[in-house]
Amino acid sequence: MKFDKPAATNPIDQLKVVGQPTPRIEGPLKTTGTAPYAYERHDVAPDAAYGWVVVASIANGRIRTMDVVAARRAPGVLTVVTAETAGPIAKARRNTVRLLGGPEIQHYGQVVAMVVAETLEQARAAAALVRVAYDTEAGAYDLEAAKEAAVRPQRITSGAPDTAVGDFAGAFAAAPVQLDATYRTPGHAHAMMEPHATLAVWKGEQLTVWTSNQMVDWGRTDLAEMLAIPKERVRVVSPFVGGGFGGKLFVRAECLLAALGARAAGRPVKVALPRPAMFNNTPHRAATIQRIRIGATRDGRITAIGHESWQGDQAGGRSDGHVSQTRLLYAGANRMTQTRLARLDLPEHNAMRAPGEASGMMALEIAMDEMAEKLGMDPVQFRILNDTQVNPERPERPFSQRQLVECLRQGAERFGWSRRNPSPGQTRSGRWLVGLGMAAAFRGAPVQKSAARVRLEAGPLVVVETDMTDIGTGTYTIIAQTAAETLGVPLHQVRVRLGDSDFPVSAGSGGQWGAASSTSGVYAACMNLRGQVAAKFGFEPAQTAFADGRVSSGGRPLRLPRPPAFRRRMQSSSASSCGRPNSPPSAPTSSRWLSTPTRPRPGSGGCSRCARPAGSSTRSPPAAR
């Protein structure tokens, strides 16, 4: 199903279930500790051995020698995995540095070995016996020092790294009021509650990993690539994720090491990154230096606005789009943005909670406040005055909808902005000094293709399967709501199964796209199923109503069919996709089908057709946000 036209009336509009307050259906599992997280899958591998990682104690250089003799001989030890024992491991496309270091060391704390033992304590004790000697090389760790040598990256999330419109330099120089300010933001590290954790099991040539990952299909692809085995031989299961925030978009060291360890030990192996190892072996938000220049007339109209950013990453790395929001948020005829990426020997940078926007918006909005101060203007008024209803870099493109001014006015009213004392340090509440400030912010709303399979079954009635993940976001509930609404059944009659690469490939959880994309895929599958049910009864689909678990088309409502009433299960698989990268899919349209109903393949349950519907064979990896 392709969402490329304005929405018409559709089953979601009933809002009987969607949009209604409801306790999360996965909530009791989480609050009672019975939601199965990767490291606790005793049910699937009661005999799992434990891995403990050894990390590099230098930041740049090479391993000269690694002595694992004592570790191998330690009590309970089954195997020791190193780059040497593992053989060649490809770097997956989505990673910047290799997940298993050696002999080359790319950053401090890079995993260089893993000890597998009968117990966690034995593995940890033996890991301390691994002796590594290094040849240290000088490295670059300071963004300030590396700034001058920084280069233009190929692209950032929002497109080109640099943009320019009009004559920024001339307009800034001529502006009666000028602001030229540089801001620095520190690096940020991930430390979500559930560490990166994986349980790996080989059955012959078939690998299954129970892991904590936001993007099941990316993980499956990357793991297969690193191990140089066909993707079909890898199954990734990640039904519950205890926090991801971008740090679990990609397979990390523990997942690769669990797979290598399980293969070497000949039995299931589970590995969690110890908390101290997380800071170096998961991606982080890079530090930035940002320079913002704003030129304005004395009455506060922006005539020139420029935003330059610098950040560092390893070779082959990338820059966040720190300047992206500046391209769209405020008016100004003369403008420029520029992104520079320095080479640093620090752990790799990658997505972390609003990557780009978080650092960039902060700098832009502080600059706007400082400019308002220079102008002697109210900061809300200054922003309202410089609103734009067109893309300021491409004035021929109006926004379809933009309500920043309304938002600012409503916010100002609700927060009591008019009663604010603009002089700092003047307002007291008891022993506290109290201030009132404001900032604008926005983030893109990207969508991705997302597939799901829906079927009618005895018992629960409606079963939804998709490899979509729940990273604490309530995915189970919103997907159940979508299916319940679309098929006209109560919420409790929907079962949702997530996070398994045996299920159709979803958008996954990342970059704001998860809820909108995955529920659209479920909606598409449900609409497909409605068509099949109508056909079974000989009804015209468009004239068929689904409500209270029944189907009707003018006459008496009939029960939704379910086994054994039908010879085989009623099932529908579908993928949603969106014609334009930034149009919202949340209001589906009357649509054309891109996939035909399929039966599950015996054995695997996988469904490659629904993951890649006809006419959409170019499923390119989206920007990893």
Next chain:
Amino acid sequence: MKAFTYERARTPAEAAAAVARTPGAKFIAGGTNLLDLMKLQIETPRHLIDVNGLNLDEIEKTSDGGLRIGALVRNTDLAADARVRKDYAVLSRALLAGASGQLRNKATTAGNLLQRTRCPYFYDTAQPCNKRQPGSGCSAIGGVSRQLAVIGSSDACIATHPSDMAVAMRVLDATVETVRADGQARRIPIADFHRLPGTTPHIETVLLPGELITAVTLPKPVGGFHTYRKVRDRASYAFALVSVAAIVQKDGRGRAAFGGVAHRPWRVEAAEAAMPSGAKAVADQVFTGAKPTHENAFKLTLAARTLAGALAEARA
């Protein structure tokens, strides 16, 4: 963690003697710090002597009107004790500013005094650290030092003592009571209990091998307004950048001890005469001879301001 043997002691003297005669032995009470360090192999005792059964968990009045706090009194119980809350409020406040509820339920009074620094280089066994491995060097000097000492440090170590409780004990002029391996008891003023790092930063107190803390006593109450102010990068569950334990009398006289700035709670009694003249005057004297790093010179300003906040609170 390295393998170790374990025993439970029945009397303080027996525990002290057992540690003294067993190579590589250590006491364990709450274990909130020791077990973490053992997992990282920063502490590698070969034998643990559990002192939890020594009946040192009473808080009782002393004959001179003070309070005797058993070594095993848990931080939670000490902070909640009505006599402490009434007469030694600074201690109660300092305790509640530290750690978390769960940790305070386990952590003991004596163990709190003996906890090790949280200097990141002490914790990273891949890095040189004179405190962890004498003679290996100090990675913190010239390294990331925002959290570390500004005064009383040496060329060998710039670590801080992490305790909040100890800062309050210092301002209250507490006394540490111990029993030695030979069975002799002694009393050590808190001012003399923690050592400065000098050239031997791995030796942190004046306790002799095997010497066991049995109690901490507080002199009779001094009255006044008690406060403990702790400034940290995170509002909860973080160690102090700077903390101030202050007792201020109605006439403006008072005392103050500082945490987060040195290898031990930092108090300069001679500077307290300046208290009626304000925080700046006191802090200038307290931090005479300070040697901050390029990353933590802000602590000097912050300490003066934190004391100013405490004094303002006392006046209000």
